[in-house]
Amino acid sequence: MKKMNKKSKKYMFVLAVFLVVLVLIGSAVFVYYEPYQEKEDESEETAKPEIDNRIDPYLNQGLRVEILRIRNRRLLDEMTSPSIRMKNAPSFYWKVIVDEKEDDSSGSVGLGSTGTYVMWDTMGLEGRSIFKIKDEQVESDVTIIITEKVKKGLFGLRTEDVEKEKINVIYNYQTGRWSSEDDFFMDDDGYGHYRGKNYDVWFNIYQSDIDHDGIPYWTEVNILGTDPLMSDSELDPDNDGIPTSWEWRWGYDPFTWNDHYNLDPDVDGIENIEEYKMAKWLADPFQPDIYIETDGMQKKGLFDVKHIFFKEAQQMIIERFAQHGINVYIDDGWPDGPVNGGGEMLPYIYDFDDVSGGQILSFYRHNFADERKGIFRYIIVGNKAGWCIPAEYNHYDTIVIGSNLNSYLTMKLAFTKKQIIVVNAKGILHELGHSLGFMTYTFPGIDITTPIGFRYPSMDKEDYKKYLNEYYSVMNYKYIWGGFFGLRARKLVDYSDGSNGAPYDRNDWEYIYLPTFQIETAMHEEEIDESFEDQEVVIKNASLISNDWKYNQDLTDQYNKKTTHIYFDDIKFDIKVYDYNGTDEDQKGNIRVYARPQVYPTHTVWSLILEGKLDKSNEIHFYSLQEKIDEVYDRIKNE
Numbered sequence: 034m035k036k037m038n039k040k041s042k043k044y045m046f047v048l049a050v051f052l053v054v055l056v057l058i059g060s061a062v063f064v065y066y067e068p069y070q071e072k073e074d075e076s077e078e079t080a081k082p083e084i085d086n087r088i089d090p091y092l093n094q095g096l097r098v099e100i101l102r103i104r105n106r107r108l109l110d111e112m113t114s115p116s117i118r119m120k121n122a123p124s125f126y127w128k129v130i131v132d133e134k135e136d137d138s139s140g141s142v143g144l145g146s147t148g149t150y151v152m153w154d155t156m157g158l159e160g161r162s163i164f165k166i167k168d169e170q171v172e173s174d175v176t177i178i179i180t181e182k183v184k185k186g187l188f189g190l191r192t193e194d195v196e197k198e199k200i201n202v203i204y205n206y207q208t209g210r211w212s213s214e215d216d217f218f219m220d221d222d223g224y225g226h227y228r229g230k231n232y233d234v235w236f237n238i239y240q241s242d243i244d245h246d247g248i249p250y251w252t253e254v255n256i257l258g259t260d261p262l263m264s265d266s267e268l269d270p271d272n273d274g275i276p277t278s279w280e281w282r283w284g285y286d287p288f289t290w291n292d293h294y295n296l297d298p299d300v301d302g303i304e305n306i307e308e309y310k311m312a313k314w315l316a317d318p319f320q321p322d323i324y325i326e327t328d329g330m331q332k333k334g335l336f337d338v339k340h341i342f343f344k345e346a347q348q349m350i351i352e353r354f355a356q357h358g359i360n361v362y363i364d365d366g367w368p369d370g371p372v373n374g375g376g377e378m379l380p381y382i383y384d385f386d387d388v389s390g391g392q393i394l395s396f397y398r399h400n401f402a403d404e405r406k407g408i409f410r411y412i413i414v415g416n417k418a419g420w421c422i423p424a425e426y427n428h429y430d431t432i433v434i435g436s437n438l439n440s441y442l443t444m445k446l447a448f449t450k451k452q453i454i455v456v457n458a459k460g461i462l463h464e465l466g467h468s469l470g471f472m473t474y475t476f477p478g479i480d481i482t483t484p485i486g487f488r489y490p491s492m493d494k495e496d497y498k499k500y501l502n503e504y505y506s507v508m509n510y511k512y513i514w515g516g517f518f519g520l521r522a523r524k525l526v527d528y529s530d531g532s533n534g535a536p537y538d539r540n541d542w543e544y545i546y547l548p549t550f551q552i553e554t555a556m557h558e559e560e561i562d563e564s565f566e567d568q569e570v571v572i573k574n575a576s577l578i579s580n581d582w583k584y585n586q587d588l589t590d591q592y593n594k595k596t597t598h599i600y601f602d603d604i605k606f607d608i609k610v611y612d613y614n615g616t617d618e619d620q621k622g623n624i625r626v627y628a629r630p631q632v633y634p635t636h637t638v639w640s641l642i643l644e645g646k647l648d649k650s651n652e653i654h655f656y657s658l659q660e661k662i663d664e665v666y667d668r669i670k671n672e
Contacts, residue, residue, distance in 0.1 A: 082258075084669060087169070088206050089250040091261070094166035095241040096173060096204065098129045100138075101225075101315065102235040103179060104154045109352040112345060112455055113524040119345070119451045123181055124149045125197070125232075129162040130176040136162040139180075149182060153348050157368055166206070166240075173204045175211065179232045198229040204238050207251040208662055211238055218284070221358065223320040233355060235315050246278045255665050256658070257287065275309050283318055286656040291644055292625075298642045300606070300628055301359075302548030307408045314362055321547055323354065325363045326375040327412040328400055330436075333381050338453070340414050340436045341365075346458035349526055353462070357542055357603060364409070371402040384417040385433055397424035397431055406430070407551050410468050412461060419460060421467035427557060427571065430550040432464040456513075458526050463507045466528060470546035470635035471508050473565035474556055476539055478504030480565070482511065490564050496537075503537040505529050542603040544632045548640065555636040578639060581615030582625055588612060591653055592626060604630045609639065612647065622647045 088094060103125070111120045126149045128137035138160055140148035150158070166173060179198040185191040202211040210218060215227055222228040226235050239247050246266040253261040257277070265277035270288055277287035285291055293305035301321040303311070308318040316322055330340035342365055351361045366376025377400055382392060393413070401411045411424070411431050417440075418433040436457060441447040447456045466479075473479050473488070478500040481488050485497045492500075500509075506529035507513055531540030557571040588610040606628045613620040626643040645655040 081668070084665060084672075085251070085254045086669060087250070088171070089168075089241065089243075091243040091250070092241045094168050094170060094206065096131055096164045096166050096175075097161055097239055098131065098164075098175060098177070099159060099161045099237040099239075100127050100129070100177070100234070101159050101237060102154070102156050102233070103127065103150065104156070104233040104348075104351070106229075106231055106233060106352055106355070108153050108345060108348045109526065112349055112451065112458070113526060117449055117451060119454075122152045124151045124192075125179055125181045126150065127160070128176075128178040128180060130174075130178070131162075131164040132166070132173050134164055136164070137180075153344070154351075156362075171206055173206070174201070175204050175238060176201045177227075177234065177236060179229075179234060197231040198227070198234060200227045200229075200234060200236075202238070204240075206240055206249060208256075209239065209247065209249040209252060219319060223317040223360070226315075226317065226320070226360075228355065248278060248281055252281070252662075256661050257281065259287075274306050279309050279312065281658070284656075284658045286658075289656065292641060295641045296644070297548075297640045300547065300630060300640045300642065302551045303408055310404075311408065314367075315360070317360070321359045323359060323361045323547065324405070324409040325361065325412055326401060326405055326409045327363060327365050327414065328375065328377040328379050328396070330379045330413070330415045331381045333416070336438070337416075338436060338438050338441065340416060342412060342414050342461065343454045343457050345454045346461065349455075349458040350462055350465070353527055359547070371404060373400050373402045374405075379413065379415070382415060385415060393422065393431060393433060394424055410465070410550050412464075414457075414461075419464065421464040422558075423554065427553050428549075428551050429468045429554055432461065432468065434460040434464055455526065459507050459513045462526060462528075463510075463513055466508050466541070468550040470544065470549040470632065470637075471528075471541065472554070472556060472635075474568065475544065475634045475636075476504075476508075478506070478537065478539075479508045481509055488565055499537040503533040505533055505538060506541055508541065540603070544635045545604065546630060546632050546635045546637050548638070549636070552636075552638055572636070578611065578627065579615075581613060581617075581620075582611035583614035585610055585612045585624075588624060588647075588651075588653060595653070604632060606630050610653070624653060 105123050105125075107123075108120075124147060126137060126139040126142060128135065138149075142148065142158070142160060143150045143152075144158075145151060164173075177200040178196055181195050181197050182192040183195045185193050200215045202213040202216050204211040212218065216225065218224045225237050226233070240249060242249065244260075244262055244264040246264040248257065248259070248265055250261045253259045253265075259265055259277065265281070265287070267276050269276050271286075271290045273290045273293050275285075275291075275293050280287040280291075291305070293309070296305040297303065298305075299317075299319050299321045301323070303316065303322055303324070305318050308316045311322075311324065314324070327342040329342065332339065342363070344365070347363045347365065351363070354361045364370055364375030367374060379396060379400060385393060396413060397411060401409075409430075413431075413433045414436050415433055416435060416437050418435045421429050421432045423429055424431040434457075441453055441456065447453045471479055477489060477492065477496075481497070481500050481504065483501070485494055485501075486492070489497065501511055505512065505525065506527070507525060508528060512525050528541030529538055530542065531538050553572055555572045556568040558568055589608060592610050593608055607630075609627045611625045611627065613623045624645050624647060625641055626645070627639040628642045629637050629639045643655065645653050648654060
């Protein structure tokens with residue numbers, strides 16, 4: 034091999050330096066370009082999609098206003114008035130006005146030939162009005178009016194139309210939501226529910242929507258990122274058991290798993306998964322509800338009285354709870370209820386045993402719809418009975434009351450139909466109280482009656498008399514049998530307001546615990562028990578919170594400073610915040626908020642009301658649909 038000369042070596046050196054320079058330049062370019070590319074990719078990933086501000090490119094705009102239920106509120110006062118005669122049901126109709134266009138139901142509704150509703154409650158008789166709206170209109174003014182036909186003149190031969198309620202809201206076609214002072218999301222009486230002075234009104238408003246899921250096009254493309262041509266009424270992208278459309282309506286994130294099987298934000302014992310199932314029957318996850326299925330019993334013969342939960346008695350109880358912000362729904366034969374729903378007439382039984390229950394278990398299993406257990410209380414109106422018991426396990430969800438001629442005439446001195454209905458309501462309200470936590474161990478006046486010492490053998494006789502006379506509540510037997518004790522007792526279809534003062538009276542409404550009907554009760558009643566004092570505690574630890582979640586005092590303090598929730602008119606709540614302490618990495622940073630009403634000594638458990646997340650600064654954050662809407666509005670405003 035020939036040796037390189039100096040000139041060749043020089044060329045080789047220059048070439049090597051050139052190659053090294055190229056490598057260095059290439060490396061520098063790579064080092065510079067790669068992070069830049071990553072940043073550019075990140076920018077592309079986080080870039081917000083362009084806003085589509087159209088109302089609906091697929092359909093001409095239209096609006097539907099549904100009148101779901103109208104309930105007159107005057108019957109309770111009418112039934113507790115001194116008058117012997119029962120008032121006739123009111124005659125009324127509804128009117129809907131949208132952007133000065135009007136539609137009304139007069140002449141086309143009701144079950145008779147009057148063309149109006151002649152009844153106290155229209156449950157199950159929904160109606161609707163349809164309006165064509167100018168395309169790309171953003172808002173509409175919607176007014177609902179309830180008008181009564183009031184009789185005039187000496188013989189009531191003439192009628193005058195009198196406006197009794199007027200509800201006004203502004204509907205937004207971008208968000209599918211409405212608001213005003215009369216009704217707005219998370220208001221005191223429920224979204225789509227207006228509790229007026231004379232009428233309760235439930236309604237719904239929605240616009241033309243090509244995929245029929247109720248979510249407007251604008252919201253689907255700009256807020257949720259869902260397909261406006263595919264219905265979200267069945268899709269469940271987060272696999273939490275509830276579809277997107279329901280979660281959107283009630284402000285949950287449809288793409289984040291929520292524990293809807295345990296979430297109970299209004300602490301009424303009806304968890305979100307059950308609220309979703311009851312949506313057709315006006316369930317609101319943020320308003321306390323009581324659902325009741327009731328069956329009657331066949332008459333023994335021609336001279337027997339009806340063993341039923343009278344409709345007027347139902348309205349009396351519904352109204353009493355409405356006055357305290359609690360909605361009561363009673364199925365006594367809903368037209369499309371489930372098999373073994375309400376309104377059945379059970380075979381005649383002379384008497385039931387108040388502990389063993391007689392034939393109650395068979396009725397509970399075969400006449401009370403299985404899918405309703407844990408949602409509904411079950412009320413049987415029989416011949417001779419008067420108690421609330423657990424049919425299965427130890428939760429008090431089953432009520433049996435008596436309805437017979439002998440007790441009406443001799444014990445309750447109810448001689449007219451009106452008096453019989455009032456006594457019917459009193460008895461059911463009393464037993465219903467036990468399913469709300471009013472037990473004998475929570476207050477000595479509960480179930481007290483004569484003879485002295487019969488219910489509470491060890492109680493001092495003078496104390497016994499004080500409780501008997503001063504505890505002014507239907508939970509006191511003295512005030513169930515109102516006919517014997519005069520007008521004041523006859524008028525009482527209520528729990529006590531505590532006006533007689535402690536220690537012998539209390540405000541019952543401050544001790545209500547709605548989930549009592551579905552939790553294990555603290556006391557166990559046995560056949561051998563001779564009095565209430567013989568009952569024994571059967572619960573040692575009622576906590577149902579998983580060990581994977583740990584109580585955090587700092588987060589609890591943070592939550593209480595930032596957040597307020599309205600639950601009931603009469604009850605305050607304790608709050609605890611837990612953060613995740615388990616091994617599931619997907620749960621890290623999650624928090625849960627639990628609530629328990631301050632109703633001691635009524636037995637309670639903690640209820641899951643809210644779920645959220647922690648940021649890097651350990652600050653609590655909750656999903657807010659309205660915040661997302663506001664962000665889009667801000668972008669539109671600033672672009």
